[in-house]
Amino acid sequence: MFDLLKQACDTAKKAGCRFADARYLDLHRQQVSSRDLALSNCSESDDRGFGVRVLYNGAWGFASSPGYTSEEVDNVVALAIRIARASAMAPREGGVNWAPQQALKLAFKSKCIQDPFDVSLEDKADLLISANQVMLKNNSVIRAQGYLLFKRVQRWYVNTEGSELTSDVTSSESVIWAIAVGNDDFQERNWKAPSTSQGFEAYKKEEFLIQAERVGAQAEEKLSARLSPEGDFDIVTDSENLSLTIHESVGHATELDRVMGYEVSMAGSSFVTRDKKGEFQYASDKVTLMADNTLENGLATQGFDDDGVPAQRWEIVKDGIFQTYSTGREFAHYIGEEHSRGCCRADHWSSIPIVRIPNLFLMPGKEPLSPDELIGDVKHGLYFEGMDSFSIDQRRLNFQFGGNAVWEIINGKKAGMLKAALYQSRTPTFWNACDATCDENYWRPHGVINCGKGDPMQIAQMTHGAAPTRFRKIRICRGRDS
Ligand SMILES: [Zn+2]
Structure with a gap:
C-alpha cells in the first residue's frame, strides 16, 4: 500500500516541493436504526481514496482522488502543485513555518475484541428493538428509537521526511431515546451508550435493557416536571453534561488555529489570546483539564495525526492556570513551541488536515468524594444530566447549556x-466557580461524535470526560415560559 504513496512524495520532491505527504484511507461504515418494533434503516458503505498535500513556493496545495493507480497518483501530485502555485500568488506574511518532526515508522491498531462487522444483523436488531420494547411499556411513550453505528478507518501515511505510518481504528456508537407525549407537551429522554474506539464488546444487552427502563420512565416523568426556577444557584453536572461544556468552552477555545484567526468565517476565533499562555486563571485550582490522544479507547486516539506527529498527552489547564493550546505543525511556532502537539486531523481522504480538539477531560478530584456527598453540600440547586440544546458565542466566552434531564436539589x-x-x-x-469534582471511581468518558469545523465543514470525533462536578452560584434561566 505504501508504494504509490511513496511515489507521490518522490514525485513532489523532484518537482521542488519543500514538503509533501500522501495519505490513503479505507473507510467502512455500517448503521442500523430502529423505530418502535421494527428496523427503520440498515446501510453499509465502503469509501476509499487518497490525498496529496504539497508545500511548494511557500504555499499549500492539496488534491485527492478515489482512483489509486500510478498514473492517477501523478495526476493528483501535478494538480496539488498547480494549486500551491496559485496559492503562492497571495503569499502569507512570513510564509509557512513548519515545525520539525523526526521520521517515524509506526503501526497503530485500536483494541477490538468483537468485530462489529462480524456480528449478525439479527443480534443488532435484537439489541435495539428489545430496548424500544422496554421504553414503549410506558403509557405516554409514543415513540422509541435507537441506532448503532460502526466505523473502521484504515489509514496509510507517508511523507517526504521518511515517515511510514499506518493506523486501523474500529469505533462504535449507539443512542436510544424515548418520546413521551402529554397534555400540550412532549418530552424526549435519551441514553448514549459509550461512543468508543472498541468493537461490539462495548455493548451488552442487559445494560441496554436497564437503560431503556430508566430512559422510558424518565421521558414520562419529564412531562410532569415543574418549570425551573430562575436566579443564581449551585449546580452539579454529570460527566456527560460537562463533556459538552468542556468541548465548547475549553476544547474549541484552545485550538490555536482558531486563536490565530483561521476559523473566523465559521464562528471561529477565541478569547484565549496568546498573552494568556501560562498565566491566565481559566478555572479554580480544583480544575485540571488534560488533553490525551493516547487515551485508551478514545475517539481521537489513532497513534499519530495527519501531519505525521505521534499522539501526546499534555495539560491544557493545570490547577486552574491555562497552560497551552492544541496545535499542528504549522501553528506551534506562533506560541514559541518547537514541536506540534499532534492535533491535525482530516475527516476524509479528500479533506485537508486541520487542528482538531484532542481527547480532553477534567481530571477527577484527588480526595475521595462521591456524588451523594457532592450533592449533599448543596442547599438549593440543580442537577444536570446528559446533553441538550446549547449556544456559545464565536469567541467561546458567553454560553448557555441545558440538560437532557434536570433535577432540583433541596x-x-x-x-x-x-x-x-x-x-x-x-x-x-x-x-472559576468549580469547587469540587468527584474522585476517580465516578469518572466516565463521553464521546462527541459530530464536531463540525472548517469550511467546507469537516466532522470529527473525540472523547471527553469528567466525574460529577459542582459549580457555585451559576445563573439559571428558562428556555421557555410554560
Ligand atoms: Zn466541536
Missing part, C-alpha cells in the same frame, strides 16, 4: 424533575 438531596432549565455563564466565570 437540602442536599435530588428532589423532583425540572423543565426548561439552562445554565448561563462566561467561560472563566463558570470554571
